[in-house]
Amino acid sequence: MTSIKKPLVDKHLRKNRHGLTQRDYEGVASTLCAGCGHDSITAAFVRAFHELDLEPHRAAKVSGIGCSSKTTAYFLGQSSGINTVHGRMPSVATGAAAVNPDLHYIGVSGDGDSLSIGLGQFAHAIRRNLNMLYVIENNGVYGLTKGQFSASADIGTRAKYGEVNEQTPIDPVRLALTLGATFVARSFSGDKEQLVPLIKAGLMHRGFAVIDVVSPCVTFNDHAGSTKSYAHTYKYYHPVIHADFVPEEKEITADYADGEAITIPMHNGGDVILRKTDTSHDPRDRDAAFDLLKNLEGSEIPTGLIYIDESRPEMGEMNHLPDTPLNAINHSKLCPGSATLKQLMDGYA
Amino acid sequence: MNVQTQTRSAGSTAVKINDFVIKIGNVNGTGSASANGLLMKSIFRMGVPVVGKNMFPSNIQGLPTWYEIRVSKDGWTARSGDVDLMVAMNLESYEQDLKAVSPGGALLYDSTWPRPKLHGREDITVIGVPLAKMTNSEFANARTRVLMKNMAYVGAVAALTGIDMAVIQSLVEDTFKAKPKLIEPNMNALMLGHDYITQNYEALPLRVEPMDETKDCILIEGNDAAALGCVYAGATFGAWYPITPSTSLMDGFKNHCQKLRVDPESGKNNYCIIQAEDELSAIGMVIGANWNGARSFTPTSGPGISLMSEFIGFAYYAEVPAVIFDIQRVGPSTGMPTRTQQGDILLAAYASHGDTKHIVLFPADPKECFELSVDAFDAAERYQTPVFVLSDLDIGMNEWMVPRFEWDDSRQPDRGKVLHADDLEKIEKFYRYFDHDGDGIPYRTIPGEHPKGAYFTRGSGHNKFGGYTEDSAAYQEVLDRILQKWKKAADHLPGPVIQKAAEPTRRAILTVGGCDAAVREAIARMALEGLHFNYLRVKAFPFHSGIEAFIAEHDTVFVVEQNRDGQLRQLLINETAAEKKQLVSILDYSGMPADTGLIARMITSHCQAEG
Ligand SMILES: Cc1ncc(C[n+]2csc(CCOP(=O)(O)OP(=O)(O)O)c2C)c(N)n1
Numbered sequence: 001m002t003s004i005k006k007p008l009v010d011k012h013l014r015k016n017r018h019g020l021t022q023r024d025y026e027g028v029a030s031t032l033c034a035g036c037g038h039d040s041i042t043a044a045f046v047r048a049f050h051e052l053d054l055e056p057h058r059a060a061k062v063s064g065i066g067c068s069s070k071t072t073a074y075f076l077g078q079s080s081g082i083n084t085v086h087g088r089m090p091s092v093a094t095g096a097a098a099v100n101p102d103l104h105y106i107g108v109s110g111d112g113d114s115l116s117i118g119l120g121q122f123a124h125a126i127r128r129n130l131n132m133l134y135v136i137e138n139n140g141v142y143g144l145t146k147g148q149f150s151a152s153a154d155i156g157t158r159a160k161y162g163e164v165n166e167q168t169p170i171d172p173v174r175l176a177l178t179l180g181a182t183f184v185a186r187s188f189s190g191d192k193e194q195l196v197p198l199i200k201a202g203l204m205h206r207g208f209a210v211i212d213v214v215s216p217c218v219t220f221n222d223h224a225g226s227t228k229s230y231a232h233t234y235k236y237y238h239p240v241i242h243a244d245f246v247p248e249e250k251e252i253t254a255d256y257a258d259g260e261a262i263t264i265p266m267h268n269g270g271d272v273i274l275r276k277t278d279t280s281h282d283p284r285d286r287d288a289a290f291d292l293l294k295n296l297e298g299s300e301i302p303t304g305l306i307y308i309d310e311s312r313p314e315m316g317e318m319n320h321l322p323d324t325p326l327n328a329i330n331h332s333k334l335c336p337g338s339a340t341l342k343q344l345m346d347g348y349a
Numbered sequence: 350m351n352v353q354t355q356t357r358s359a360g361s362t363a364v365k366i367n368d369f370v371i372k373i374g375n376v377n378g379t380g381s382a383s384a385n386g387l388l389m390k391s392i393f394r395m396g397v398p399v400v401g402k403n404m405f406p407s408n409i410q411g412l413p414t415w416y417e418i419r420v421s422k423d424g425w426t427a428r429s430g431d432v433d434l435m436v437a438m439n440l441e442s443y444e445q446d447l448k449a450v451s452p453g454g455a456l457l458y459d460s461t462w463p464r465p466k467l468h469g470r471e472d473i474t475v476i477g478v479p480l481a482k483m484t485n486s487e488f489a490n491a492r493t494r495v496l497m498k499n500m501a502y503v504g505a506v507a508a509l510t511g512i513d514m515a516v517i518q519s520l521v522e523d524t525f526k527a528k529p530k531l532i533e534p535n536m537n538a539l540m541l542g543h544d545y546i547t548q549n550y551e552a553l554p555l556r557v558e559p560m561d562e563t564k565d566c567i568l569i570e571g572n573d574a575a576a577l578g579c580v581y582a583g584a585t586f587g588a589w590y591p592i593t594p595s596t597s598l599m600d601g602f603k604n605h606c607q608k609l610r611v612d613p614e615s616g617k618n619n620y621c622i623i624q625a626e627d628e629l630s631a632i633g634m635v636i637g638a639n640w641n642g643a644r645s646f647t648p649t650s651g652p653g654i655s656l657m658s659e660f661i662g663f664a665y666y667a668e669v670p671a672v673i674f675d676i677q678r679v680g681p682s683t684g685m686p687t688r689t690q691q692g693d694i695l696l697a698a699y700a701s702h703g704d705t706k707h708i709v710l711f712p713a714d715p716k717e718c719f720e721l722s723v724d725a726f727d728a729a730e731r732y733q734t735p736v737f738v739l740s741d742l743d744i745g746m747n748e749w750m751v752p753r754f755e756w757d758d759s760r761q762p763d764r765g766k767v768l769h770a771d772d773l774e775k776i777e778k779f780y781r782y783f784d785h786d787g788d789g790i791p792y793r794t795i796p797g798e799h800p801k802g803a804y805f806t807r808g809s810g811h812n813k814f815g816g817y818t819e820d821s822a823a824y825q826e827v828l829d830r831i832l833q834k835w836k837k838a839a840d841h842l843p844g845p846v847i848q849k850a851a852e853p854t855r856r857a858i859l860t861v862g863g864c865d866a867a868v869r870e871a872i873a874r875m876a877l878e879g880l881h882f883n884y885l886r887v888k889a890f891p892f893h894s895g896i897e898a899f900i901a902e903h904d905t906v907f908v909v910e911q912n913r914d915g916q917l918r919q920l921l922i923n924e925t926a927a928e929k930k931q932l933v934s935i936l937d938y939s940g941m942p943a944d945t946g947l948i949a950r951m952i953t954s955h956c957q958a959e960g
């Protein structure tokens with residue numbers, strides 16, 4: 001519960017540019033089951049935002065309903081957040097971003113939240129290229145309602161009490177690609193080294209950045225026969241492209257062998273350095289992204305930054321929004337006044 | 350002469366000057382709306398009070414549509430219940446239209462084709478004009494012929510009722526300012542109809558004579574007026590999903606914003622409109638924008654409110670402002686989408702699951718649409734809650750004659766209790782749901798303005814500090830405060846409009862919204878018969894204390910409304926001390942704009958039965 005006191009802050013923790021330690025990026029204590037994948041993702045958020053020097057109050061957390069959606073309370077305790085209704089977070093984020101594009105929007109959702117009840121809003125946020133980071137904590141089940149299959153359950157996967165899913169799964173990665181998402185990644189809650197830089201890159205991306213994170217539900221979907229268990233994911237997990245995010249003011253120091261690394265300058269500052277860990281996949285090539293997913297289908301779970309396009313306009317640009325956010329424009333500029341009204345009235349006479 | 354002879358009924362020679370009704374029956378999709386609007390506006394330009402009601406089908410082409418023009422020297426704006434001149438252009442509805450003509454009235458039809466039941470009535474004047482024949486020989490293009498036939502009947506009606514052709518000409522010139530080539534053919538068509546009448550018929554005993562009663566007035570649709578209200582209120586964000594009859598509200602907002610809200614230097618928009626994928630999304634966007642401190646709204650109709658319900662409860666409980674325009678249409682379900690009703694009163698008052706009560710404002714005409722939409726943004730932010738503006742198709746989509754709108758430049762928006770960066774600097778700690786002032790209204794902050802203002806918004810159980818809770822007492826404390834806040838709003842929202850009868854009476858009529866004009870006229874008519882009523886019109890929910898007091902002063906209060914279940918009456922019984930037997934329902938849920946004659950008849954017969 002929220003009243004649980006945290007252990008004392010370690011004074012020796014590294015402070016970032018704002019004088020904040022990682023602890024300052026935590027939220028209230030998690031109330032999820034011990035070992036839940038979602039908690040590992042929360043930890044990755046904490047690390048990523050601290051390392052990114054994010055000013056907490058300039059971030060806004062948005063989520064739907066589910067164990068996953070609860071987690072926005074467990075990180076960035078100094079940021080505002082809005083825990084909306086089931087499956088409808090994208091619309092709230094859309095309105096919020098339209099009137100203040102200057103905040104960093106961090107969305108957390110579940111596979112039920114995004115792929116069942118919220119499939120429509122998820123799809124339309126992609127079409128609008130809403131400028132936000134959108135993380136699906138994907139466990140193949142509805143955790144909070146106790147273990148029903150979700151729309152991401154694979155064919156043949158076995159539920160805790162034996163039922164086998166025969167319906168085709170909705171893969172958020174392929175769906176997002178099809179709908180024209182401009183940043184599509186997959187990761188695993190158990191691989192922070194991959195996930196943390198992806199979160200950073202996704203947040204700095206201009207447009208809709210979706211990261212599908214396989215995040216096992218230890219209570220309802222971590223048994224033998226489940227394709228979203230820790231064991232299964234570790235076994236078939238296949239990092240394809242590693243994405244490092246290097247902020248603007250830092251130099252790129254790591255050694256990359258010639259031809260191995262691709263540098264993508266980010267519209268909002270900084271660079272993404274892509275390192276191919278295996279295939280020759282180029283994440284700037286959308287067709288190649290589809291091929292990659294198809295080629296590994298049924299055998300491996302390809303992870304990493306699968307597709308990126310920094311060139312597409314995001315929602316605010318498409319709507320010709322002004323430099324001053326709409327929520328900060330003075331009323332005198334918005335209200336046309338009595339003289340104009342008089343003139344307008346003549347048009348109705 | 351190739352026409353039917355004019356059959357004038359006996360005993361109908363009394364000339365009606367500036368006090369009659371013209372009804373036009375047509376087929377939809379023939380472009381008759383602009384011709385009908387022209388006819389109505391020409392009467393307005395002659396200084397004569399007038400109103401036009403469009404009764405159209407939910408269809409793009411081919412079904413019957415009517416337009417009713419009420420000319421009223423006394424300025425009544427409701428439907429009177431009579432039809433003095435019927436322009437029967439639609440063969441399909443011809444029989445029905447013939448029946449609708451009041452005794453002593455007249456019917457104009459297109460005599461290009463014979464009408465089998467033409468002489469169905471002896472008590473009216475029948476006028477045949479070969480409209481199609483004339484326009485077909487004048488114009489070559491098929492679409493032009495259809496459009497010009499409409500202009501030709503306008504010309505004929507003008508000749509029959511004495512409408513000034515110079516006024517019509519100047520209107521045509523205004524209308525086609527951008528396409529001057531169209532002025533001549535339109536004038537030609539008008540003159541075809543006009544000259545045919547002057548050459549073949551006498552004018553009818555229905556006269557439009559110039560007055561000076563419209564110079565302080567305008568003709569405007571409620572949705573356009575509400576849209577203008579949104580602009581003046583400083584709304585910057587609107588989200589919507591198209592639905593009749595609310596669509597023209599967002600069209601209006603866009604239109605006004607394109608003229609008034611594009612930054613002259615940067616060319617950027619100081620507004621944002623998003624066409625959402627559905628109404629659930631539209632209200633979600635509005636909540637997101639309001640949460641971030643921008644005034645935002647969504648226009649919709651009943652089916653949209655049904656879809657929005659979950660989010661409306663969220664905004665209520667998490668105390669996020671939102672302005673929702675419900676332009677009511679006929680329900681339940683898809684109902685009759687292009688017909689009017691007041692069927693969402695209870696829905697709006699209590700929308701969403703759990704204990705929820707909302708603020709609802711009820712405009713009676715377009716002027717009030719403008720004014721109450723500005724008030725709605727103030728109330729939404731003052732009380733940090735969703736506010737409904739409950740309009741309807743009749744108000745929203747018909748052009749009403751109303752006084753010109755005014756704006757007080759000293760009026761500042763009431764943004765409610767918001768702590769900005771400088772306020773937050775001064776305080777120790779901010780708690781979102783804490784009743785600091787004891788008035789039930791907490792303080793809110795705008796995300797991103799200041800680190801101290803950060804807070805977590807949730808629709809799940811929360812305590813007064815904003816933390817998650819499942820503790821009964823902590824939950825109840827917040828829920829009770831929200832109720833107090835709502836109750837206290839009652840006497841600060843627009844109060845009821847009360848009109849006392851000329852003579853003392855224990856009888857009253859109470860109504861809401863667009864019934865106002867018909868009820869006030871019915872009261873005047875019944876007073877002539879010796880029946881007197883005090884009158885009250887509700888402008889807001891929660892009910893002002895004056896409403897309960899007014900009801901208490903009467904033995905019988907007739908509650909006039911446009912729905913089957915007497916929803917306003919139910920709400921009064923639920924929320925005031927009114928006795929059930931005191932409140933008598935007078936209901937018209939036909940889907941048509943309120944009809945003075947019908948209301949007067951229903952109330953009169955009830956009073957006669959009572960003795
Ligand atoms: C309108 C509505 N219907 C149903 C529910 C019940 N419900 C709560 S969470 C949930 C499923 C969550 O699944 P998912 O998004 O995958 O999150 P997880 O708990 O697995 O992280 C459901 C069905 C609800 N809260 N609201």
Ligand code: SF4
Binds near residue numbers: 037038144217220
């Ligand atoms: S039920 Fe599953 S998803 Fe929910 S907290 Fe427990 S382990 Fe995590």
Ligand SMILES: [Mg+2]
Binds near residue numbers: 141143
């Ligand atoms: Mg899930």
